[in-house]
Amino acid sequence: VSWxxxxxxVPVPLDGHFTYxxxxxxxxxxxxxxxxxxxxxxxxxxxxxxxHPAPPEGSPATIREVIEVLDDAPAVTEAPLALAEFVSxxxxxxxxxxxxxxxxxxxxxxxxxxxxxxxxxVEEIAHPTPPGEDPGRxxxxxxxxxxxxxxxxxxxxxxxxxxxxxxxxxxRRLEAKGLLTIEAREIPRDPFHGRIEAxxxxxxxxxxxxxxxxxxxxxxxxFEGFLLRGVTGSGKTEVYLAIIEAALARGESAxxxxxxxxxxxxxxxxxxxxxxxRVAVQHSGLDPSARHEQWLRIxxxxxxxxxxxxxxxxxxxxxxxVIVIDEEHEASFKQETSPRYHARDLALVRGRLESVPxxxxxxxxxxxxxxxxxxxxxxxxxxxxRVQERPMPEVEVVDLRTTPCADPERLFSEPLVxxxxxxxxxxxxxxxxxxxxxxxxxxxxxxCGETVECGACSVTxxxxxxxxxxxxxxxxxxxxxxxxxxxCGEPALHDMGSGTEQVEERLAQLLxxxxxxxxxxxxxxxxxxxxxxxxxxxxxLDVLIGTQMVAKGHDFPNVTLVGVLLAELGLxxxxxxxxxxxxxxxxxxxxxxxxxxxxxxxxxQTYTPEHYAIRRAVGHDALAFLSTxxxxxxxxxxxxxxxxxxxxxxxxxxxxxxxxxxxxxxALLTAAAPWAEGVRVFPAQPAPIERIxxxxxxxxxxxxxxxxxxxxxxxxxxxxWSGGRLEAGVRVALDVDPHSFL
DNA sequence: AGCACGCCGACT
DNA sequence: GTCGGCGTGCTC
Numbered sequence: 227v228s229w230x231x232x233x234x235x236v237p238v239p240l241d242g243h244f245t246y247x248x249x250x251x252x253x254x255x256x257x258x259x260x261x262x263x264x265x266x267x268x269x270x271x272x273x274x275x276x277x278h279p280a281p282p283e284g285s286p287a288t289i290r291e292v293i294e295v296l297d298d299a300p301a302v303t304e305a306p307l308a309l310a311e312f313v314s315x316x317x318x319x320x321x322x323x324x325x326x327x328x329x330x331x332x333x334x335x336x337x338x339x340x341x342x343x344x345x346x347x348v349e350e351i352a353h354p355t356p357p358g359e360d361p362g363r364x365x366x367x368x369x370x371x372x373x374x375x376x377x378x379x380x381x382x383x384x385x386x387x388x389x390x391x392x393x394x395x396x397x398r399r400l401e402a403k404g405l406l407t408i409e410a411r412e413i414p415r416d417p418f419h420g421r422i423e424a425x426x427x428x429x430x431x432x433x434x435x436x437x438x439x440x441x442x443x444x445x446x447x448x449f450e451g452f453l454l455r456g457v458t459g460s461g462k463t464e465v466y467l468a469i470i471e472a473a474l475a476r477g478e479s480a481x482x483x484x485x486x487x488x489x490x491x492x493x494x495x496x497x498x499x500x501x502x503x504r505v506a507v508q509h510s511g512l513d514p515s516a517r518h519e520q521w522l523r524i525x526x527x528x529x530x531x532x533x534x535x536x537x538x539x540x541x542x543x544x545x546x547x548v549i550v551i552d553e554e555h556e557a558s559f560k561q562e563t564s565p566r567y568h569a570r571d572l573a574l575v576r577g578r579l580e581s582v583p584x585x586x587x588x589x590x591x592x593x594x595x596x597x598x599x600x601x602x603x604x605x606x607x608x609x610x611x612r613v614q615e616r617p618m619p620e621v622e623v624v625d626l627r628t629t630p631c632a633d634p635e636r637l638f639s640e641p642l643v644x645x646x647x648x649x650x651x652x653x654x655x656x657x658x659x660x661x662x663x664x665x666x667x668x669x670x671x672x673x674c675g676e677t678v679e680c681g682a683c684s685v686t687x688x689x690x691x692x693x694x695x696x697x698x699x700x701x702x703x704x705x706x707x708x709x710x711x712x713x714c715g716e717p718a719l720h721d722m723g724s725g726t727e728q729v730e731e732r733l734a735q736l737l738x739x740x741x742x743x744x745x746x747x748x749x750x751x752x753x754x755x756x757x758x759x760x761x762x763x764x765x766x767l768d769v770l771i772g773t774q775m776v777a778k779g780h781d782f783p784n785v786t787l788v789g790v791l792l793a794e795l796g797l798x799x800x801x802x803x804x805x806x807x808x809x810x811x812x813x814x815x816x817x818x819x820x821x822x823x824x825x826x827x828x829x830x831q832t833y834t835p836e837h838y839a840i841r842r843a844v845g846h847d848a849l850a851f852l853s854t855x856x857x858x859x860x861x862x863x864x865x866x867x868x869x870x871x872x873x874x875x876x877x878x879x880x881x882x883x884x885x886x887x888x889x890x891x892x893a894l895l896t897a898a899a900p901w902a903e904g905v906r907v908f909p910a911q912p913a914p915i916e917r918i919x920x921x922x923x924x925x926x927x928x929x930x931x932x933x934x935x936x937x938x939x940x941x942x943x944x945x946x947w948s949g950g951r952l953e954a955g956v957r958v959a960l961d962v963d964p965h966s967f968l
Numbered sequence: 969a970g971c972a973c974g975c976c977g978a979c980t
Numbered sequence: 981g982t983c984g985g986c987g988t989g990c991t992c
Contacts, residue, residue, distance in 0.1 A: 234992080238969055244992040265991040266971055286992055323969090950969090954987075 232276030235325035236269050237334055241948040243321055245285035246292045257300025257307055261293040270334050272302055272325045302328045305580050306540050312575050317962045318940055319565035327540045332518040353380045353407045367396045426499035435465050438607045442469040445583040451574050453599045454587040456609030458817030459616050462587045466550045467500050478547025479530040483569055485556035487535050497533050508534030536569035546580045549573045554586035555810055560965040590810040596852045597866035619819040619826040621844045623835045633732050635724050642789050642829050643736055649787045650740045650768045656787040658771045659815050660726050661795050663746040665691035667723030673716035684917040691727050701919045729771050745772035777815040786826045788819040793832035793840050800914045801967045802864040805839040809851050812843035869933045871940055872964040873926040877956040880922040886952035887924035897942040904935045915968050
């Protein structure tokens with residue numbers, strides 16, 4: 227008897243593949259799902275190699291047998307599987323966890339493991355059969371049913387029974403007589419809640435757009451990466467739509483990645499209006515059965531355009547033709563839980579794997595993409611004009627150091643109040659932006675100088691006036707506001723650091739006639755976001771106050787004033803991307819102002835008007851910003867000049883965490899030694915946020931001039947940390963190409 | 969991640 | 981006397 231062996235990626239956070247023996251006669255290969263015994267459990271894994279005549283090298287002595295083969299064709303196709311394997315290798319993440327990204331939870335999770343497959347929802351449609359011969363005499367009920375069906379044509383069974391007032395039995399007899407046929411049709415679980423977009427035709431493109439489309443169309447059928455740099459309002463979306471239509475015309479499909487699609491229902495609507503029912507929309511807010519349904523339909527090729535958030539980069543596309551990443555600079559493309567992949571980078575990998583062009587679009591490209599364009603790894607396409615010749619908004623800086631303010635907290639400069647009043651009086655709308663939610667970001671005791679800190683985290687509580695609670699923004703714990711300072715007992719606690727709630731309250735005092743609403747994480751639970759957006763668009767509100775949520779891709783045609791209250795707020799972050807993020811955010815928010823017949827005005831209030839991120843945003847000069855920023859990164863040894871990896875160790879016992887982190891640092895230093903200056907291990911140190919949720923946090927930064935050298939050092943120490951634990955009570959995680967340093 | 973095994977406190 | 985707390989170890 228000869229056995230066959232396969233290697234299986236099992237959905238557990240463990241390194242390595244697992245070898246299983248196949249039952250006699252079972253035919254499987256890469257991409258098939260199998261149910262396997264795993265310790266005391268039974269899990270669903272995906273075959274990644276085999277069948278082999280003998281256990282592959284590295285297999286243990288005891289090998290268990292596959293319980294069941296679940297597919298008769300690969301559930302996972304080759305390209306996504308290869309992409310998952312790339313993720314496992316590049317991010318040094320467990321293979322099973324990476325392969326798990328490819329399947330909807332229903333096909334790999336517990337329900338599936340217990341053998342319950344998702345049964346498609348079906349609708350039964352009754353079709354009248356043309357009377358071939360004399361139907362004979364029919365009872366009143368059957369006759370009525372037939373008459374109704376003849377008059378109305380094919381209809382859902384439930385509708386027929388309702389309308390003709392007949393029972394299930396009557397219909398069954400009609401079917402038996404061959405007078406009607408019943409077709410079972412799958413009902414797509416509709417993530418659009420039945421909304422149908424009015425069809426929309428492509429507008430005439432401007433010369434620059436046409437040139438971009440021509441270049442992109444010529445690249446179909448092979449891999450090439452593009453950076454499409456287009457100022458706000460330059461019509462990037464029309465370029466995406468045109469190249470997607472070109473791919474569809476070749477019988478190919480298209481993958482569109484967008485940041486936080488849940489926040490931009492408009493974009494999805496636009497794609498559906500142009501491309502119709504073949505558009506799938508994917509994001510984490512979708513209910514699991516709808517997701518599963520869509521996954522199956524994409525896999526079958528019924529849905530040929532996928533618009534989705536970062537996880538959609540793994541979508542099971544049939545005959546992929548093009549990949550688009552909109553707002554490629556957005557941080558949300560980076561996943562902050564394991565596997566910590568970056569969807570934009572993976573899109574480029576996938577494009578190479580499947581030989582299709584990849585288009586990165588942005589008004590404010592990331593330094594990484596900009597550098598890649600400079601190195602010739604990406605082809606730069608520029609859109610410099612705005613559609614309908616909309617002028618760029620006029621951006622002015624208000625120097626808070628010298629400008630009088632209308633309120634004691636200095637939230638509103640006098641010029642801003644004047645501008646707001648003017649806008650409201652003239653029937654226009656305004657947006658105010660402050661990237662800090664809550665009422666006050668901390669309470670300060672004027673007697674002893676202490677602040678009120680969360681007991682579980684090393685941050686101050688934020689005062690939320692509306693909820694009348696102190697809230698920790700890291701662990702969501704809340705507490706009552708103390709009457710007296712917890713440290714010294716004096717009744718001297720004062721609100722410090724204004725947030726959006728306070729802006730709302732203050733504005734109501736300054737402009738009592740204005741209708742004001744606030745949009746931040748606290749006011750947009752559930753469907754509230756869409757309601758707010760609608761109300762603002764219908765002009766039931768004059769001023770919308772918000773955090774960065776208000777900056778994201780919404781189109782408000784009547785907004786002619788944008789006010790940024792504290793532009794430098796993001797610059798204080800201990801993060802080498804702080805300036806880049808600030809520049810991008812300011813540019814994006816400024817783009818909300820203005821319309822065809824009115825240029826719009828942007829007032830940027832700041833205490834640091836001379837900072838280059840602010841100056842370049844004011845001047846609409848992304849190229850100058852990028853050149854300064856990339857130069858600084860070079861000089862300071864940060865990406866894109868180098869490559870980073872960040873280890874983070876956490877645990878409840880501070881000393882143990884510190885000790886474990888230092889031990890890991892030692893191992894990394896040893897591994898890096900052969901690379902001399904090529905790889906640098908920075909000393910283990912407490913994270914900027916030292917404690918979250920009772921867990922102390924230490925981190926180790928590793929930097930490599932070459933990606934390959936860095937990767938080898940990390941891989942060399944992998945056995946030490948890949949279990950996710952350094953020692954008892956100390957967890958560790960690795961973040962390759964980290965975006966968050968907190 | 970689960971899940972079992974194992975070794976110490978308050979309960980039917 | 982047991983139920984159950986979560987620390988530790990293992991999973992082809």
